Amino acid sequence: MPEISLFYGIRITMNWNEHNPPHFHVEYAEHNAWELSKDSKPLNAIEPL
Structure with missing residues (x-):
């Protein structure tokens, strides 16, 4: 998968x-935003850049 961005x-x-x-994957450490959304859990907010 091509990496689009890496920050923080x-x-x-x-x-x-x-x-x-076609779709995007977002990962942070061992967390994966797609897994949260699949489970109908709220996504974790991040501070604006």
Whole structure:
């Protein structure tokens, strides 16, 4: 997956060949934003840059 951005330990990648539609993955340490949203949990807010 191409890395789009990496800041404050947050890694954003784009995945176009896993499944449609193409989508982004966001990871922070061992946390994964997609896992939170799949479980209907609120996403963790981060301070603006």
